[in-house]
Each structure stands twice: as C-alpha cells, then as structure tokens.
Amino acid sequence: MTMRRRTISVAAKAGVAALLVLVLELIVDRAEVLLPLAMLGWLIALAALRPAVIRHRQPRIALVAAMLAIAAYADQPNLLAFCLFLTATGLAATLPRRRFDDAASWAVRLGRLALAAVVGPWRDRRRLAHIRAHRLHPRVTVTAVAAALIVPLGGALLFLILFATANPLIARALDSMILPDIRTVIWRTAFALAVLLPVWATLRPAAGATRWQAPGGQTVPPLLRPGTLILSLATFNAVFAIQNGLDLVFLWSGAALPDGVTMADYAHQGAYALIVTALLAAVFVLTMLSPGSASAAHPPIRWLVTAWIGQNVLLVASSALRLIDYVDAYGLTPLRLAALIWMALVATGLMLILWRLLGQRSAAWLINANALALTLVLAACSVVDLSAVAADWNARVALAKGRSGPPLDLAYFERLGPGALVPLAMLERHVGSPRLHDRIEHIRFWMQTQMEEQQSSWNGWSPRNARRLAAAKALLADRGSGAAPPARRLTGAQQP
Template sequence: MIEQASILLSLAALGWIVALALTRPAVRRSRGGAIALAMATLYVATLVDDPSPLAALLFLIAITLAALLPRRRFDDAVAWGLRLAWLGATAPILPLRDLTRVGQARLRRNVPGVRVAAVVAALVMPVAGAALFLALFASANPLIERAFAGIALPDATTVVWRVVLAVAVLLPVWATLRPNPRVTAWDGRIAGVALPQTGVGTLILSLATFNVIFAGQNALDIAFLWSGAALPDGVTMAEYAHRGAYALIVTALLAGVFVLATLRPGSAGAASPVVRRLVTAWIVQNLLLVASSGLRTLDYVDAYGMTVLRLAALVWMALVATGLALILWRLLRGRSAAWLINANAFAAAVVLTACAIVDLGATAAAWNVRVALARGRAGPPLDLCYLERMGSSALVPLATLERHAHGAGLRDRLGYLRWQAQSRVAADQASWTGWTFRNARRLATVEAMVGPRAPRLRGPGQRRDCNGRLTGGPQR
C-alpha cells in the first residue's frame, strides 16, 4: 500500500513538516525540535526515494518528537516512548477537546454561536419540500427525469473509506499541531516494586560459575570455529554454524538482563571489586560469544548464500554487541540508567535509519551475484528462485549476471528472469502512484546495461519455473 502511493505519501509528509514549522515557531527555536524536524525531513527523502513501512514509522516518531520537544527536553528514551504512545492513544479525542474549549470560550465571552439543532430544524422544511417537488417534476417531465438519471452518485463504500482515511491522516497531524500538554508534563516515572537486592556472596558464586560455563563454550568455538580445526565425525561446519548462531545471541541477551537486574549503580554488588572483575570478564566472554555467532552466520552464508534474514541477523548481532559494551561501560564508569537507555536507543535509531535508507534485499542480491562471479562453482549455489522473489531489488544484479553469463542456456534463463522483473518495474513506474526514484535509477541502469527491449528467448510463450527453466506447455 505504501509503495503504491509514494509521491502522494511524500507530499503529504512534506506538507505536514511545513505546517508544523509554520504554525509552531517554538519548534524551529528549540534545538531538539529542530533536530527532530531535520530527521523527519530525512525520512521524507527516504520515502520519496523508496517508500517503506519502516521509513514511515520513523517519520511519525521524528515529527511527533519535533512537536513535543519544545515543551520538554529529552531525558529518557523509555519515558519518551511512553509519552509518544500516550499521545497516539489520546489523538482521537484531541479535536473534541479543542472544540469543547472553543464552545466554553464563546460562553465566557457571550459570543453568539450557531446551534446545530436550530440549523437542522430550519432546514427540514425547505429540503423536504424541494425533494418532493423535484420528484413530482421528474415524473411529469422526461427531460428532468433524464437529468436526474444522468447524475452518478459516488459509491457509498468508497466514500466511507475515504472519510476513514482522511480522519486517520488528520488525527496525528492535529495531535502534533495541538499536542496534549499532559503528555510532556508527565515526568516519566512509573510506580513499581523495587527488585530485591542480591547478596555479594551469591553474585560472586553465580558469576564465577557463569564464567566457567562460558569459557567452555568459547573454547570450543575457538578450537573449531575460529581456528578451522576438523569437527568430529557426523558434524558438518554448516550444521555447527547454523544451529548455534541465534541461541548464542539469546544467551548474550539473558546475560545482559542479569547484569542490569543485579548490578545497579550504587548497589553492594557494583561496589565490590571482585564482582566488578567477574562481571567484566563475563561481558568480555559474551562479546566473544556474539562474535562467534557472527562468524557462524558468515560461515553459513559462505556455504549457502546471503539472504535478507541473514543480513538482518548480522546487523542485530552487531547491535547486541554494542549493547553489551555499553553495559560494561556503564558499570565501570558509574553511568546512570538513563544514560544506558539513551545510548542504546541512539544506537538502535542509527541502525533503523540505515535499514530504512539501504535496500537490504538489493544488498543481499548484489552480494550473492558478486560472490558467484568471483568464485564460480567454488562458491555457494546461486538461488535464482530467491532472486526472482525479490522483485525490483534483484533487477540490477540479474542484469549483471546476464551480461557475464557464458553458457547460452544460463543466459536465456537469466534474460527471462531479468525481463520479467524489468517489465514489472516498468509497469509500476508508468503509474504515478507506483513511481519511485530508486526504481527509476534501477531501470536506467539496466537499460544502459542490456537495453530496453525484450531479449530473444527460447520457446517464446512457454511456461517456465522460478529458475527460468522451460517446463513445457503454453503460459497462462
């Protein structure tokens, strides 16, 4: 849906930014508001280039922060997340609140207002009478009857959906132009039950045990994964790499939660030198564990190729390693919980922004094609079905493969797959609702490489599978 209305969506988002900047000068004067507004503009540029749900979500967060930051400085990422959720939950009632305030202001100033009941009562007779007389004239005069018959009323379902869409768009815009003051007045504190303190002796025993167990796992990874030693019979490197990648990340996350829950700054455990050394050693081992998970994934990619999920997993592992390093830094330097939360939120925002700008599908496809051209049969098998499912993201990589294909059969299959993707992209580009800058660049690149015309294919009109192979029988 978002991809099919890129221009309209981008223009609406840009208009939203302009309206917020013009109607609320405090946003421009506030440093935080100006930065958030600049980030919202960056996400609009991303929507113009290639719209995606992630870019739209980041734009909503940025422009909402721009509307609220002039009223309260950024203190805690979790508190601000709850404030944004509060503003979103109360957005439907904000217009009613403002209308009520307008009515109350009129009453205080004795300004005469328009009563809806009086207007309805005044219109009943003229409207009903006019409808009656027009119906009589239509039955008596064929010219009037034909005129009424030629009037095409809009479909009721279409009208309802357009009204719902208009309301869904106007509510968040109204919430940023007229934000609820209670949202920023809240200090972000939530009453809760304090976590029990863990004794220093228990912490030392637990951390020593954890370090020994983690040392065993890391020793096995160093022996077989990092050094490249031969695995025992019946265990392949692909199996060893694939099975442990995600489980080890869960292990590292649990370790981070344990440290956060039991070693808060100012606690007895955090003040103990022995505990601090054991925690430092344990977090370092967790970082090695995350690095081993990344290496396992890279080994699996080396054997079976890159996918969007595997690329996203590598990005996630880097983010987990950053979080562990920040936990260690907080413990050693005595940083506050707010500092740790904001640092992790900033790292996550940077990663999500990069993922919104970069096409992960195109990155994975380009990696597979580059490896296939460099290593040939010695590299991982090239999954043409996967490239076919990626659509426009694989258009340029398919054209690159087609240009470098040696065999006539392979060139025929790649030409078919490339032309199918190129035709779909060209059809989307022909519609103003589906046109994007990124696909325009892709089409221009492919046309410069292989031309705008369809390739000469074997068995024209016959069905093919996702690999581009002829399967026999005419295409449906």
C-alpha cells in the same frame, strides 16, 4: 495569550488540518508519489503554527530528522521511513513542552500522545464551538441554521420526486445521478480520520502526554549478596568458557571435529539460541548490579562481570560467524542480513552495559545510548534496500566462485523484486554458460519490463527504481538490452 489570539490560533490549526485532510483525500490513489509533499506540508504547518518548534534546539533536531525521513520515503516509499517520520514529528511537536531526558520515558509519552489523538478533536470541541460562535452572528446558531434549511430543502426534494413521476426528462436526469458507494464513503471517512487525528495531535498536543514522569528513582536493593554474586559469576564464566573454548578451537581455528560431527552440524545450528543466551546474561547484569551499589564497587565482582560480558561478546561473534558460514553455503537473504545486523546491535548493547557499569553511568544514559544505536540502524535500513544488498552479494559470489559457491537460485532473485534488477544485469553481462545466460536474460527482461511499465505512470515512479533501470541499461548497453528474448521466461536454480 489573549482569548482572541487563542481563538485565531485554534481556527488556523483547524483550517490547516482540514486542508491536509482534503489534499490527502484527493491524492489517496496516488499517495506513494505525492505523500512526501503532504508530509512536508505537515512539517511546514507545524513550524508555522507553533513557533516554539523552531525556537528551541531539540525540536529543530527532530524536524531535521523528520525531513530526512521524508527524503528516504520519497526516494523509495517504505513503511519504516514513514514510521520514523511519525516518530520524529511527534517529538518535534512535544519537545517544546518538556526537554528530552531518556528514550524510554519519551516512548511512553509518544504512546500517550497517540492515545490522546483519538479524542483530540472532541477534546477541543468547546474551543471550536467558541470559534463558530465568533464567526456567526451572536443570535445565529448551528441549530437555528439547520432548522431554517429543513423546510426549503425538504420541500424541494419532495417536489422533485413528484415532478419525476410526471416528467420523464426529470426522471431520467435523476436516474442518471450516481450516488457514492457506501463502502467508498466508509473508507474515505476512515482515511480522513486517520489523517486528521495525528495531524491535530501535533498541532494541539495533549498536555497530559508530556506531563508523564517515570516512577521515581529509589535505589533497588541488591537481590543477591556479594558472596553469592561472586560464586554465580565465577560459575557462569566457567560454563561460558567451555562453549567459547569449543568455538575458538573448531569454529574459529578450523581444527578437525570428532568423528560423526560435521562442520555443518556444528556451525549451522544454534546461532539464535546463543543470542538468547547473551540477552539473558545482559538481563542478569542489569538486574543484579547497578552503578554505585556496594556489589558493583566490589573489585572481584567488577572483574568477573567484565570477563563475563567479554565472553558474551565472543559468544555473539561466534553466532555471527555461524550465520556467515551458513550464508557461504546457502547464500544471503534479507532475513539473514537483518539477523547479522541484530547480532551487531546485541554486541553493542553488551558493551554499553559494561561501559555503564565501569563508568558509573546512569540508567538514562544506557537507555539513550541503546536508543541512539537502534535509531541509526533503523535509519540506515530505511535508506538501504536489504533485498538489493542480498541480490548483489549472491550475484558477485556466483561470478567469483562459480560451482564452488552456493547455488544460484534465479527464482529467488525474481522474488526479491526490483532490487535484483542490477545484479541480474551484471550476471547477464558476465556469465559464461549460454544456457544460464538465456535464463537470466528472460528473468531480467521480464523484471525490467515490469519496472518500466510502473515507472511510466507518474504515480508509480520512484527515484530509486529510475536509477536501477538506468544502471541496468548501462550494463547491457552494448548487448541490445531493450530487445525481447525470443523464448518464454524461465525460472529455477542453476550454477554459473
């Protein structure tokens, strides 16, 4: 690329970055609804100014992932979708320089890219100075322009101050001028930098970020002799068999517990401690065994490792069952749902460790497989509202089980926010108790009124809340859902 073409390229990127900063400064008060358009503009600028992004397959995949994250954010603004967008955009910007190898290395490279973004514009200041020199007359410099303006601007300001003391009309006009608040200036400047730095880092990514390479791969010598490993794995299997055997007898089959021990004591305690146990077991296998080593090829060790990982998977399943029993007794919350998802990820990781060991897979394969599983889960969670899922589950269980189910905490429904509107409308339509119906109606009406007020403002509107309002009104269309209840709103926990 010639010097002139490089200069034009840097000038175009600087102009686009400045334009994006200006657009976001204008929409900062309405960012939730307009930010997806700015995010899309960022991707278009990246593809237009760096053609290599769309010439190669891997950066194109990252661009598609970034657009899917924009769609998730546009449907309902959330931090997770925005973080996924930033990650995918960073990958799209850097993959043309280096092919994807493993997720851990690329996590480090993206971290280095983020650190380099802080000094990105200053790093390119020489190129920007070269652009200014080409745009201005060769003998005209920024310093000369500033020196030429000092006298006329300074003199005009001095004369205005003098005229203001002599002319009340000029004094009144100057008094009516409103200078920007210093806090607003600081906030706007910080916001502009927060936009400029990541945009510039993708348009002109630092070369050092993609040059990073993980320390090279000499085989780590085994920490334990095969005999010690066999003894350790046999002992661990025996200890785990005691815990899993008790779970199979009392937790899974429902056998009667000894006197003094209730199912609540047995099932509702230790779920998270067992997950920590499984994670420690995974660390032990990863540390002590590697594919291709003499220990990993030893038949007794392979069988013992397979049995132990199988027991760990059963341990995770028992932990999930304990949590499910707790949910049956006390209801579902977004945190409990997230814990169940986390347990599924742990079980998947354990199975992948076993697959790596038995299939002679590399460490990069294991990292990428786990990263793919995690990415799919995070992408799903950016689209699915866990609060809405929890509210819907609690409402359906309340209608199906009545007093035999967990208590219906209406105050908690209210705290769940917009995701609880449709479940509340479903409860209002089908609940039988007049007193409970009145409480649900008041909470639902208050929540619906708040959402309608937010949706009426164009900068507060979201497609997901529009669908929720439409679904709630359709459920209560024959009951005059738009009318205000006669009494004040109430909250509390009730049984249907």
